[in-house]
Amino acid sequence: MKSVINTIYESKIEELKSKITTLSVPVQLTIVTVGDDPASKVYVRNKIRLFDELGLECNHLTLAEETTVQADLDALAANADHPILFQLPLPNGLTAPDLPADIDVDGFGSESLGQLVLGQNTVLPCTVQATIDIISAHCGEHNFAGLKVAVVGRSNIVGKPLAIELINRQSTVASFNSRSDLAAVDWNKYDVIVVATGAHGILDNSQFIEGQLIIDVGINRVDGKLVGDIKHHHGMVTAASITPVPGGVGRLTCLHVLGNAVKLIECSQG
Structure with missing residues (x-):
C-alpha cells in the first residue's frame, strides 16, 4: 500500500502546483495551536514543511495554555481574512471557533458540514478526502456507487463526514463505533473497511479477507511506537490491502490541508 x-x-502535489500558478492571490494559511502538545507539534511541523517546500506562506501562532x-x-477567527485552522486537540475545555465555510480549511464548521450533507461543499475534512483518494485508487474513481463500506468511528472529524460523503457518492454504508458489538459483525461482506476510533486493537488483521481494502486512520503510541487502530498479529500475512501507519492516511491528510487552502482561494476568485 505504500506505493499506492x-x-x-x-x-496530487503536481496537480496542486499547477493550480497554484493560476491563482491571482497568494496561498496563505494560519495555524493556531494552544500549548505544547507533542502530537500537535509533529502535525503542524509537517504542514509548515509542505508549505515551505512550495514557497507558500504558512503562519504559525502558538498561544500559551495557561492564559488563553x-x-x-474567537477573536482570531473573527478577524481572519484567509484560510485558518485551529490545531486539535485544544486544552482546558477550549473549542475551535465555528468558522465560516470560506476560510474553514479543515471543513469542521457547521456551515461546511451542512454543505456536505446537502452535497454543496467546497472542501471535505482533510482525512475524509485522503480516505476518498485511497478508495478511488483501489476501487476506481467511478466505482463508489454500490460499494459496500463499513465505517468504524463516529467522530465529527472523520467518521460522520466520511459516511455522509460516501452516501453522497451512492455507496452502501454501515456505521459502527467503539460501543458497537464489533465481534458479532461479519466483516467479510464489506468491500472497504475504514477504522477511525483512536483505539489500538479494536480490530485485527485476522478479521479480513483477500480483496478487501482496509483503511487504518488511527494514530496511537504503543510501547514507544506509532501504530494504527488495527492490531497486526506477528507472522500472519493478511490477503487484504491495509494502509500503513505511519505513512498512510496521515501523509495524504497533511497534503489536503494545502489542497483545501487552494480550493478556498479558487472559490474566492470566482
Whole structure:
C-alpha cells in the first residue's frame, strides 16, 4: 500500500502546483495551536514543511495554555481574512471557533458540514478526502456507487463526514463505533473497511479477507511506537490491502490541508 500512497501523493502535489500558478492571490494559511502538545507539534511541523517546500506562506501562532481563553480564539477567527485552522486537540475545555465555510480549511464548521450533507461543499475534512483518494485508487474513481463500506468511528472529524460523503457518492454504508458489538459483525461482506476510533486493537488483521481494502486512520503510541487502530498479529500475512501507519492516511491528510487552502482561494476568485 505504500506505493499506492506515494503515487497518490505525487499525483496530487503536481496537480496542486499547477493550480497554484493560476491563482491571482497568494496561498496563505494560519495555524493556531494552544500549548505544547507533542502530537500537535509533529502535525503542524509537517504542514509548515509542505508549505515551505512550495514557497507558500504558512503562519504559525502558538498561544500559551495557561492564559488563553475562548475569547482569544474567537477573536482570531473573527478577524481572519484567509484560510485558518485551529490545531486539535485544544486544552482546558477550549473549542475551535465555528468558522465560516470560506476560510474553514479543515471543513469542521457547521456551515461546511451542512454543505456536505446537502452535497454543496467546497472542501471535505482533510482525512475524509485522503480516505476518498485511497478508495478511488483501489476501487476506481467511478466505482463508489454500490460499494459496500463499513465505517468504524463516529467522530465529527472523520467518521460522520466520511459516511455522509460516501452516501453522497451512492455507496452502501454501515456505521459502527467503539460501543458497537464489533465481534458479532461479519466483516467479510464489506468491500472497504475504514477504522477511525483512536483505539489500538479494536480490530485485527485476522478479521479480513483477500480483496478487501482496509483503511487504518488511527494514530496511537504503543510501547514507544506509532501504530494504527488495527492490531497486526506477528507472522500472519493478511490477503487484504491495509494502509500503513505511519505513512498512510496521515501523509495524504497533511497534503489536503494545502489542497483545501487552494480550493478556498479558487472559490474566492470566482
